[in-house]
Amino acid sequence: MGRYVRLLFTAIFFLFLCNASAQSILDDEQSVLKEFQDANMPANRFEVFFNSINRYNINSPYDWLDTIKIYRTNAEKTNDTNAIRLYLVMEAQLYNDLGEFDKSTAVARELYELKDTLDMESRNRVLNVLDNNYANLQLYDKQIEIRQEKRELGITDNVAFYDIYSNLGLYTEAWQQFAKEVRPTIADNDSYTLAKYHSKLGNFLRLDDSAPTALRELNKAKGYLNIYNNDISIQKSEDDIFEAELLEAKIDGGIAKCHVVMGELEEAIPLLEKSIEVLKASPHNNDQKEVVENTLFLAEANLKMDKNIAAKRILDTEFNNVSILQTIKKNSLLAIYYDKIENYQNATSYYKRNERIKDSLEAKQSNIIKQQLVTIVANEDLINKERLLDQKNRDMEMIMSDMKAKEERSNLVFVSLIFTLMGFAGLVYAYLKSIKNQRLIAEQKYIIENALIEKDSLLKEIHHRVKNNLQMVSSLLSLQTKNTRSKAAIEALEEGKSRVKAMALIHQKLYQNDDLSVIEMQGYIESLINSVQSVYKKGGHNISITIDAEGTELDIDRAIPFGLILNELVSNSFKYAFPENDENGKIYIHLRKNGDQGYFEYTDNGVGLPEDTDERSNSSMGIRLMNRLVNQLQSKLNIEKQTEGVRFWFNFS
Structure with a gap:
């Protein structure tokens, strides 16, 4: 008896130490x-x-x-x-x-x-x-x-204008001007600044389709950074060390991307993974863009090596602030993936998405060209500002001298000149007034567009916060589960946690979508099933699940009841449908909506429902919940017992 008491006290003490240690780590991180x-x-x-x-x-x-x-x-x-x-x-x-x-x-x-x-x-x-x-x-x-x-x-x-040239896609002009203006300003013994210089030059060259040359510059950058890191004569603060780690990650990412372009995939993958891991910790917005870029290259490398599952897992990574060009590349990689697994319907869908985006870009092409012209004119004006001012002063002096001479020679020429200047002034006035009106129109358009963008941002922020609150509820249920000994209570808490997760997924998908009014159900159902599988860790992983909901989109009022209904059905299949062995288990989910009419069907080939299902339906919370949710959709739940398994289905509008 004394031995068991000692063991009990040892266990309690160990748990206390673990909790204190975890709390200490959390405090340090915060x-x-x-x-x-x-x-x-x-x-x-x-x-x-x-x-x-x-x-x-x-x-x-x-x-x-x-x-x-x-x-x-x-x-x-x-x-x-x-x-x-x-x-x-x-x-x-x-x-x-x-x-x-x-x-x-x-x-x-x-x-x-x-x-x-x-x-x-x-x-x-x-x-x-x-x-x-x-x-x-x-x-x-x-x-x-x-x-x-x-x-x-x-x-x-x-x-400096080289980064503006790069943003406009004029990469040759970008690296040439960068090399001309920046290199002469760097001391030969400033190894850290030289590392940054060669890293940026290498990136411009890679974007200019010169991957081998870019690789040489990036290797130079890494060499200079190694000199800086190993130089003990330089005092480095924590900020300096952190920035050097970020620079090394960007250099590694640039080297890896060159390897991908050159087909050297084995060398690229570990460098990309290392770069992504380090850059994720950066607070800088540009570094987070680099994380997205490196992730897409990592997926591309895996696809080229026929590691399709790994590539799809990488492409499923969710990011904020993905640029249009990155979206096009991601869609192209997803299309290639679905082509490889012979899912041509999904491949076609992603190709069509890119076509729509490219059409939109072509519509804006004229505005981009105008912007380029404005930039180039501004560039020339800045570079030659002092020379042009001096020239203008000299020209004005010559004009005044000529006017004086002409005035002395002929009053007629003077009068003609006056009228010419007045006409020119009128043209300038009309031109300036036209520009002012155009600017007013542009400013009003800008204000309206900003208001729409702000509305979308607010809606996304609301959905993000709702999702966070639901996740907090889920965490509280998990905490309560750990402090509960009753098996029935634990099961009830796990079911509640699963239902909360189903609703949280809805809001997560909404704030991640460009269109805040609807949810793409194929991806949502896949995410929901993964969430349910994480709850039932010992079951459901060998079951073959077929989801037929591609292209179906529902608004939030319909998506939440659907999510909860599907959560109940999948949970019941994992818990009860395959009590002996789920090796040959199959689940089929079908969801379609054409216009105002929709159809939902769920089947599994498990042991089916017990004989007294009708009597149990009045006491089973799951079935009662599903009936109420289907009523919300203005329909009726149909249950069909089969030789193998069970079938649930209903129509909705």
């Missing part, structure tokens, strides 16, 4: 946000926010946004204008990190109008955010204005 909240002045919080190595490792940008908005509201109550501006700078950066560039621009523009009242650090942050926002919004003329402002403030020595 130290960035905690340090921010513990700072006693807005200026100190500003410093913690911008100087933190990785502020999003534990807390998402939404958590930071909620916290900063609370502090800003308190500052507004006390009319602390300096604190309000500091919090607005942080909000602009947060919206930029979230990829909500319109919101970020709106906040930053409000601060930009007050730039003379900002300290140099805040003004620098605002200009950098606007620079990045305008690049992502393809407003290159405004981006150039911001860079001119930075040069006048002494933040930068010159105005």
Whole structure:
């Protein structure tokens, strides 16, 4: 008896230590946000926010946004204008990190109008955010204005255009101008800056279809970075070490992408996986774009090596802020995958999606060309600004001299010149008025488009928060399960957890969709079944499941009842349909909606329903729940007992 008591106390002590250790680790991981909240002045919080190595490792940008908005509201109550501006700078950066560039621009523009009242650090942050926002919004003329402002403030020595050329797809011009303008400014012993230079040059060359040359530049970058890392004479802070790790990950990713282009797939895959893992920890928006790019190349490499399952798993990764070109590439890779597994219907679907996107891009092509012209003109104007001003002054002096000479020679010529200038002034006035009207129309269109984008962003944020709240409920149910000994209670809690997950998936799919009004049911059902399988870990993994719902889309009012009905049916199949062996188990799910009429069918080949099913239906919570959910869809649940298994079906509108 004493031996068992000692064992019991040992187990309790071990659990206590594990819990304390886990809590300690969690506290350490949350130290960035905690340090921010513990700072006693807005200026100190500003410093913690911008100087933190990785502020999003534990807390998402939404958590930071909620916290900063609370502090800003308190500052507004006390009319602390300096604190309000500091919090607005942080909000602009947060919206930029979230990829909500319109919101970020709106906040930053409000601060930009007050730039003379900002300290140099805040003004620098605002200009950098606007620079990045305008690049992502393809407003290159405004981006150039911001860079001119930075040069006048002494933040930068010159105005660079190579990244704008790259964004426009003019990669040859980008790397040539980059090499010409940047290399002469770097000292030969500055190994870290040289590593960044060769890394960026290699990336431009790869985009310019020069993969072998790009690979040489990237290997140079890695060599310089190794020199920097091994140089013990250079004092490196935690920030310096973290930034060096991010740079190495970007270089590895660039080398791997060159290998993929050159068909050297075995060398590419480990480098891509390593690069993705490191860059995920970066708080920078551009690094997260690089994660998406590297993930697509990793999927491409797996497809080329016929590792189709691995490629599909990679392509199923969900990302925010995926660019149009990345979406096109992802659709192409999915089409190739479905071609390889001979699912030509899905392959055709993804090819059609790309055609629609490309048609949309072609419709915007003329606007892009105009933007390129504006950028090039602005570029030439900036480079030759002083020379043109001097030339203009000399020309004006010559014109005045000629006018004087002509005036002395002939009054008639003078009068003619006056009328010519008046006519020219009239033309200039009419031209300027036309430009002003065009700008007013463009600004009104921009405001309307921003309002629509903000509405979509708000809806996505709502669905995201609902999903998070439902996941919290699921976590609470899991916690309660661990503290419950009753088998019946555990089963009931697990069933409730499964139902909550089914609803959470609906909201997850909504905020991930471009179209917030409907849910694509094929993907949702696949995700739901994976979620149910994770609950019933000992069953259901050998069952062959066929889902026939491709192309079917439902609104949220129908999708939630469907999700809960399907959750009940699949859970019951996993628990009861195959009590002995599920090796030959089969489940078939069919969902179609044509116009106003829809049809749902679910069958399995298990042991079927017991003889007293009709009597049990009045006491079974699952069947009662399904009946009520089907009633919500204005239909009636039909149950058909078969020789092998059972069939559920109903029509709906």
